[in-house]
Amino acid sequence: MRLSPSFNRSLWVFHFNSGSCNGCDIEIVCALTPRYDPERFGIKLVGSPRHADVLLVTGPVVHDMADRLRRVYAQMPNPKVVMCIGTCGQSGGVFFDSYNLDGPVGDVIPVDIYVPGCAPRPEAIIDGVVKAIALLERLEEKK
Amino acid sequence: MSNKPVYTIPIGPIHPALKEPILFTFDIQGEVINAVDFAPGKVHRGVEWMGMRRNPVQIVHLCDRICGICGVSHTLAFARAVEQIAEIEVPERAHYVRSIIAEFERIQSHLLWAGVAAHELGFDTLFHLAWRVREEAMDVIEYLTGNRINYGIVQVGGVRRDFTEDQFPRIRKALETYEGLVNKLVTLFLEDTTIKLRCMNTGVLTEKDALELCTVGPTARASGLKMDVRADAPYAAYGDIDVKAILPDVYADCIKGDVYDRIVVRLFEVVDSVRIIRDLMDQMPAWPVLWETRYAKILSTCKKAEGEAIGRVEAPRGECFHYVRMNGSEAPQQWKVKASTYSNQMSWLKILQGEQIADIPIIVASIDPCMSCTDRVTVIRDGSPDVMTKDTLHRLSVEKTRRLQA
Numbered sequence: 001m002r003l004s005p006s007f008n009r010s011l012w013v014f015h016f017n018s019g020s021c022n023g024c025d026i027e028i029v030c031a032l033t034p035r036y037d038p039e040r041f042g043i044k045l046v047g048s049p050r051h052a053d054v055l056l057v058t059g060p061v062v063h064d065m066a067d068r069l070r071r072v073y074a075q076m077p078n079p080k081v082v083m084c085i086g087t088c089g090q091s092g093g094v095f096f097d098s099y100n101l102d103g104p105v106g107d108v109i110p111v112d113i114y115v116p117g118c119a120p121r122p123e124a125i126i127d128g129v130v131k132a133i134a135l136l137e138r139l140e141e142k143k
Numbered sequence: 144m145s146n147k148p149v150y151t152i153p154i155g156p157i158h159p160a161l162k163e164p165i166l167f168t169f170d171i172q173g174e175v176i177n178a179v180d181f182a183p184g185k186v187h188r189g190v191e192w193m194g195m196r197r198n199p200v201q202i203v204h205l206c207d208r209i210c211g212i213c214g215v216s217h218t219l220a221f222a223r224a225v226e227q228i229a230e231i232e233v234p235e236r237a238h239y240v241r242s243i244i245a246e247f248e249r250i251q252s253h254l255l256w257a258g259v260a261a262h263e264l265g266f267d268t269l270f271h272l273a274w275r276v277r278e279e280a281m282d283v284i285e286y287l288t289g290n291r292i293n294y295g296i297v298q299v300g301g302v303r304r305d306f307t308e309d310q311f312p313r314i315r316k317a318l319e320t321y322e323g324l325v326n327k328l329v330t331l332f333l334e335d336t337t338i339k340l341r342c343m344n345t346g347v348l349t350e351k352d353a354l355e356l357c358t359v360g361p362t363a364r365a366s367g368l369k370m371d372v373r374a375d376a377p378y379a380a381y382g383d384i385d386v387k388a389i390l391p392d393v394y395a396d397c398i399k400g401d402v403y404d405r406i407v408v409r410l411f412e413v414v415d416s417v418r419i420i421r422d423l424m425d426q427m428p429a430w431p432v433l434w435e436t437r438y439a440k441i442l443s444t445c446k447k448a449e450g451e452a453i454g455r456v457e458a459p460r461g462e463c464f465h466y467v468r469m470n471g472s473e474a475p476q477q478w479k480v481k482a483s484t485y486s487n488q489m490s491w492l493k494i495l496q497g498e499q500i501a502d503i504p505i506i507v508a509s510i511d512p513c514m515s516c517t518d519r520v521t522v523i524r525d526g527s528p529d530v531m532t533k534d535t536l537h538r539l540s541v542e543k544t545r546r547l548q549a
């Protein structure tokens with residue numbers, strides 16, 4: 001895989017919790033800490049969606065958060081990639097029959113990459129981010 | 144001061160300073176917080192409602208996913224309640240396995256919190272350090288249960304996996320690592336000038352307030368309340384060993400109930416957990432670890448069970464309380480979860496008042512809030528959340544009790 005062009009500008013991710021159990025959120029933070037250390041490649045968590053290239057969504061999208069998720073997605077600049085982390089964002093997972101779900105994530109915003117697992121391991125999340133880089137490169141070329 | 148205008152600042156639900164969705168509204172005068180209000184319910188998934196449509200064997204996995212950080216506490220509390228109703232005798236060794244995992248969970252949760260607290264203070268080096276040493280506990284948890292998060296080890300009637308003798312050296316190695324790290328962590332967290340300046344005398348919760356607001360866990364202990372479910376009402380294997388509530392005076396000479404004291408309590412609880420795990424490992428009885436290996440038997444026993452019970456567990460954040468009522472059908476008739484943050488969150492109103500804007504993140508984080516544990520009730524009608532008054536809630540609860548009794 002050709003890593004250079006996107007890495008030149010570094011990949012910044014924004015994390016959105018749409019009602020998760022915290023399991024995936026913690027694994028995301030774990031994936032950013034020294035054991036795995038993707039910051040050496042420029043992958044960094046940022047505080048605003050306006051700075052981000054990749055949106056990491058965790059959780060099954062509860063009713064209260066659906067509109068906020070749409071707004072956060074709209075605030076991100078193009079080209080952007082959405083990653084859905086965790087089984088409950090893909091299908092509802094254990095929460096599949098809840099009355100308060102507007103999700104899964106794919107029903108609310110378009111998702112490019114799914115990382116399954118409940119919770120996925122940090123390695124799996126990093127693997128997903130690598131796929132996101134490839135996708136961003138393709139999007140960039142199309143422009 | 145008083146002629147400065149008052150501004151209302153909303154923070155959340157998605158905000159870099161908050162790890163989980165919750166909406167705060169601050170009335171700010173100058174730099175000082177006048178009043179605080181907050182609206183939880185942003186991660187409400189209807190866990191109890193779903194639970195009342197599933198059988199206990201399925202619910203334990205749902206319990207794991209109430210909260211990804213303290214999964215085992217919820218599952219343990221639920222399993223304890225069901226075991227009491229169905230009169231299931233849990234084998235001795237299972238109690239020990241449960242307690243050891245629960246203590247490892249406390250270690251990882253407190254280190255996680257210590258990292259988050261350092262991050263909220265803007266001390267990112269310490270955040271990365273705390274999370275790096277936390278990986279050791281995660282490794283052991285994974286080694287023992289097979290998963291880093293949502294271990295799925297507790298089952299109604301015991302635990303699903305046993306520890307074998309050849310696993311003990313790995314556990315001991317992890318304990319030694321932590322024993323070697325204690326002094327370093329204490330120096331880094333408690334003797335650091337910046338941390339002292341930022342945390343001492345900030346977010347003070349007096350002993351009286353802590354009692355009146357019904358706080359639990361490290362938040363209550365940091366204010367000087369001697370309470371710990373492990374010592375007050377021993378469950379699992381805690382009755383066999385010596386557990387004492389850790390108060391801030393193990394390190395400082397006086398108890399102030401500020402953010403600094405909350406760091407002290409959590410750090411020394413990690414130290415204590417290491418000792419508890421050692422004690423537990425020394426006394427572990429022989430197997431079995433499961434009362435019954437066939438699910439069909441567990442299910443049919445639960446199905447016949449009638450009655451109500453509570454399960455209390457000291458989760459890393461404080462007391463976790465499950466109420467279950469079964470009426471001889473597959474699913475529980477009633478299941479109520481009270482997580483520790485539910486009791487602790489009201490203290491925000493007190494401890495944030497009169498503080499500076501810049502201290503909001505650390506004070507909010509200081510009670511170690513966990514919204515996914517807490518958000519059990521949300522009222523949504525025509526798409527707009529209703530505010531419930533105390534009277535309505537009281538009326539509803541009386542009506543529900545009547546309904547249950549009928």
Ligand code: SF4
Pocket residue numbers: 020021022023024025058059060085086087088089093094117118119120208211292293
């Ligand atoms: S996928 Fe599992 S671990 Fe991740 S947020 Fe959902 S329930 Fe929690």
